[in-house]
Amino acid sequence: MPKGISRGYEPGRTLLLLPTTEIGVKYAARAEDDSLPADARQASRSLSEAEAALTTDDPELAVRLARESLAIFRKSEASAVPEALRILMCALADFEDRKEALSLGQDHLAELRAAAPVDRAAEALALQSLAEVASFRCRGELRTRAARWAEEAVAIQKELGDKKMEAYGYLALASAMTQQGVKAHQRKHYQRAVKALKSALELFTAPETSESECAELVIRSGEARALHGLASACGRLEDFRKSVAHAREAAAVWQQLGLKKEEGLELEFLARLQLQLGQFKEGRKSGEEALKIFIGLKSSIWQGVALRTLVKALLRGKKIKEARKLVNRRMALFKEAKDQVGIAATMDATAEVLMAEGDAAGAAGQLKEAVKLARNFGMKERQYKKYEATLTAEQANFFLQGQKYEDSLQHAKTAFFLFEKLDCQVEMATTLSTMVMSLLCTERADEALKETQRAIQIYEKLNDKKGEGLAWINHCSGLTKMGDFEQAMKVANKARDIFASQKLLIGEGQALDHLSSLHMTKGDFGKSATCAKRARQIFHEAACFRQEAFMSWAEAEALFGFAQLQDFKPDEELPESCRKASEAAEEALRLSREVDDEILVMHAQQVVAKTRIMCFRHWEAEEFIEEALEVAKRTNQRMEEASLVLLKAQVCICDGEDAKAQEVAKEAHAIFEELGNEQGMEQAREIIDGDYLRQQKEQEEYGVTAATPMPMMPSEAQMYGTGGIGPRTGAPGPGPGMPGMAPPPAAPAASAAAPAVKPAGGPTLEQIQETVVDIAMSLVGTDELEMDSALMDAGLDSLASVEFTNTITKEFRGVPMPSTLMFDFPTAKEIAQHIKDNFRG
Known part of the structure; x- marks a missing residue:
């Protein structure tokens, strides 16, 4: 059974890595070479099987086999160590043990550089592996180092004249820059990623003659990977039309190469982009194709990813009954196969259907059960805790959409605590947004403003401009709720x-x-x-x-x-x-x-x-x-x-x-x-x-x-x-491109000033004067206004004067208000006297 679940895996990461295909093919052939010593054949067999385990999403098995291979090669064949180490680092990264992977890679790099002469090809491969491992789920300084390692790898490959590996170095650089953008959203990171991806694509589409069919496959695969990277970066830059176009191209290349898993991943990614554009029918078709591929590959993990996306496409297309039928059928099949990963993934998709059916508590319950089930998946403790926190945060969102605000607030607080223990800063700030919404919906705007300030501080620390902007918008909402419209406008x-x-x-x-x-x-x-x-x-x-x-x-x-x-x-x-x-x-x-x-x-x-x-x-x-x-x-x-x-x-x-x-x-x-x-x-x-x-x-x-x-x-x-x-x-309101929720009752927009209540028998002149001044001040935006001051000189422009006349007419019904009111009676005092003289009740 695969170790892990859909939320623990990232299609973007899988599709930007330098493939290990050549290593697997090479060592599978060595395992059958009788001219080699028995221990070399055994190590080769273990390494080829480790590479195959990586391909079938079983990183735990890949780690064990790669360790066995590396131990033998360290003793008997030093030239095979770089490739064995790469497989082990990739497997460790997939198995959420990046710390060990980076430690092994850095020690190996130091050994290579201490040798004389330095094996430049092995050095470049070590740098490539370090860059790939450090790009994902690593923190600030490591992401910066990932970019430097990738740049060093590119420089060495240029020096060696290896255009294929140079292009893959650019992919590693693009991956590092994209991840920097994800963690601290700034346009410059994505622009740098796009530049690297275009360089890679140029190299892949005009390579030197390949020496083998396998090398040709890796080059065409690189072309598809570069196209996928461009689709991802363009999406981050909010150019969704280009993003969809690049993803379509990439999917076509994967199909031509017969790489079903990669094709399925690309189609699932394409489906999400199409949903962003409101192309529900197209998104449904792409999601269906992706799901069929993963069913054929018997990959529970990716079936879960594709199933959830397809369900969203169906729901956005108002096909709730079809979505319900789909999740019920998949659940029955997974239960029959006793596939716990598949069951958990289907619970995730079922939660989306329940929300569409209006059952927020039922949706949250599905996610809660999925978390319990995940305990048996052999996940690393940190990976499990991250999964638990993520699904708890999603439960909070479901309750929020279902207008169960206290439940939403409680789950958001729990999720925040879990993310805080993991030191997941971005997720902490995102969860604060859910807390803010829940607080505002329960009329606790003062508490909400405190939470938005906490989120702003986190985003400022991360230098995440997008997150900071969104947090300020939430702050604006809080100020609006409190009636502080001037400050809300500034924010x-x-x-x-x-x-x-x-x-x-x-x-x-x-x-x-x-x-x-x-x-x-x-x-x-x-x-x-x-x-x-x-x-x-x-x-x-x-x-x-x-x-x-x-x-x-x-x-x-x-x-x-x-x-x-x-x-x-x-x-x-x-x-x-x-x-x-x-x-x-x-x-x-x-x-x-x-x-x-x-x-x-x-x-x-x-x-x-x-x-x-x-x-x-x-x-x-x-x-x-x-x-x-x-x-x-x-x-x-x-x-x-x-x-x-x-x-x-x-x-x-x-x-x-x-x-x-x-x-x-x-x-x-x-x-x-x-x-x-x-x-x-x-x-x-x-x-x-x-x-x-x-x-x-x-x-x-x-x-x-x-x-x-x-x-x-x-x-x-x-x-x-x-x-x-x-x-x-x-x-x-929801995130970009997703359906909204029915908000609590709110009054229609009020007029610019709230009219005073007229006393029985008609208002006094002083009361009329007070009302006129209040209305005028609300439109001018001032706290003081002299009775003898000309209103137009005080800032009542032509548009505001029209509304002023309209509001006065509504307040003092039956009093004739000429269209030239502001010229006939320029001051509040004169207007009040005109109203008193003509008041009829």
């Missing part, structure tokens, strides 16, 4: 600067999403739309089409908010702002349908309906409202359901069916009351009590006016890879 801009400096498009888009939402909360709809539009463009450039659709919706909402501030009548030509809002809403709906996401489609239909009503085409809105309502009810999106019912009431008003509008509004009010949403209840009451109808008659306006109680934004929106806990939802 979001800081995060954006970090991402922009590293040219990390997805992170920059996430920061812009937060900025757009914060501007919306402050009532600055123009800036909100600008940020959303830029984020949409960035996500399109990064080929993150779900996020693009989400930001298109956000842009439409902002433009709708801005258009609602305009003063226009049915018999007048619609302002340009209405046209832009309508076009943006249509575009949001188109993009949402393209990515086939019914939740996004529902939100887009809602904003389309709102723009239709606003543009006096209410009869066109009803179809969109009904379709969106169907989705909201089916997916239990109660806040959205209430908002849509409220829109339905507004259509009734536009049709002149006042009594029906009041009945429909009662339905919306009941849902808002159930959810504890005061603002929604107030909007519904305006229709139920007839306040809106009376105002409409007084103003002699029809359709949508400034006082129409239409929510500026859908009250609840799922986040699709837009990072952290967004101010749009007050709920966690």
